[in-house]
Amino acid sequence: MQITVIGLGKMGMGIAENLLRHHHQVNGFDINPNVAEKIIKLGGNYYSDMEQLVEHTAERQIFWMMLPAGELTNNMIRDVLGFLRKGDIVIDAGNSHYKNSQNNYEYCQTKGVHFLDVGTSGGVEGAKNGACMMIGGEKKIFDLLKPVFSDLCVDKGFMYSGPAGSGHYLKMVHNGIEYGMMQSIGEGFNLLHHSPYDYKMNEVAQVFNHGSVIRSWLMELTEKIYQQQTDMTEIAGVIPSSGEGKWTVEEALRLNVNLPVITQALMTRFASEDYDKISEKLVALLRNQFGGHDFIKGG
Numbered sequence: 001m002q003i004t005v006i007g008l009g010k011m012g013m014g015i016a017e018n019l020l021r022h023h024h025q026v027n028g029f030d031i032n033p034n035v036a037e038k039i040i041k042l043g044g045n046y047y048s049d050m051e052q053l054v055e056h057t058a059e060r061q062i063f064w065m066m067l068p069a070g071e072l073t074n075n076m077i078r079d080v081l082g083f084l085r086k087g088d089i090v091i092d093a094g095n096s097h098y099k100n101s102q103n104n105y106e107y108c109q110t111k112g113v114h115f116l117d118v119g120t121s122g123g124v125e126g127a128k129n130g131a132c133m134m135i136g137g138e139k140k141i142f143d144l145l146k147p148v149f150s151d152l153c154v155d156k157g158f159m160y161s162g163p164a165g166s167g168h169y170l171k172m173v174h175n176g177i178e179y180g181m182m183q184s185i186g187e188g189f190n191l192l193h194h195s196p197y198d199y200k201m202n203e204v205a206q207v208f209n210h211g212s213v214i215r216s217w218l219m220e221l222t223e224k225i226y227q228q229q230t231d232m233t234e235i236a237g238v239i240p241s242s243g244e245g246k247w248t249v250e251e252a253l254r255l256n257v258n259l260p261v262i263t264q265a266l267m268t269r270f271a272s273e274d275y276d277k278i279s280e281k282l283v284a285l286l287r288n289q290f291g292g293h294d295f296i297k298g299g
């Protein structure tokens with residue numbers, strides 16, 4: 001099939017490469033001309049002008065969008081709709097909020113354009129060599145594009161999840177789980193670092209990856225980190241977040257669902273980014289006020 005990939009960042013370029021390896025025709029669109037050389041080298045076309053791109057594309061346009069979630073994705077969907085015809089297809093494969101995807105689906109419908117929301121997991125490596133995809137939208141459009149999903153994903157690594165928004169909803173919860181699992185690995189290894197034993201952490205991660213209950217890709221990545229003899233003193237303990245963990249917690253609050261581990265993992269990220277930590281300083285000062293307990297001066 002002929003597919004236009006909009007957004008040739010790490011993930012978009014990976015998807016483009018994966019599509020090309022499976023003999024699809026790829027038009028890459030990105031306003032950054034620095035990515036042109038790479039997409040052309042891989043065998044695709046490069047465009048930074050939507051009008052030119054549309055002139056050179058097939059009867060039915062399939063636009064695969066891989067952009068940062070939020071305004072950028074929403075605006076781009078509205079922009080590209082000006083170039084699309086009835087029956088064309090827009091796929092948002094980024095990490096959009098499911099409510100945005102419901103709205104974008106409705107908006108596309110008013111223009112006669114089909115829309116799928118595709119939660120994509122597997123990182124950059126997965127995008128290139130076999131991803132996992134959770135796909136919401138019209139079933140008949142999913143069926144039409146099934147061969148493409150089959151090419152892009154690992155065996156059994158894609159599913160039709162239901163109506164518009166359900167793909168990104170699933171990806172949101174997936175990322176919430178990801179927060180909890182990563183936090184759990186981080187905490188376990190932190191305890192091992194403080195333990196009375198001189199564990200070789202690369203060996204620990206390795207053994208955890210062989211036959212144990214907690215073997216996983218995240219544990220394999222942990223093993224890789226320790227194998228690379230990463231100097232932890234050089235890494236700031238600050239964990240940014242892009243929003244999906246927060247949305248997962250918001251959804252749990254909306255539905256009155258208990259979500260302690262994921263919520264705590266999110267709060268730990270927020271705490272890690274709070275450089276001034278007034279809360280802890282105030283507690284230390286309060287102890288001093290009522291009990292005369294010492295507090296530590298410092299920046």
Ligand SMILES: O=C(CO)[C@H](O)[C@H](O)COP(=O)(O)O
Pocket residue numbers: 095120121122123175178240241242243244245
């Ligand atoms: O979707 C992903 C993996 O599944 C992304 O890596 C995600 O953006 C990471 O989220 P965060 O920045 O909040 O840790």
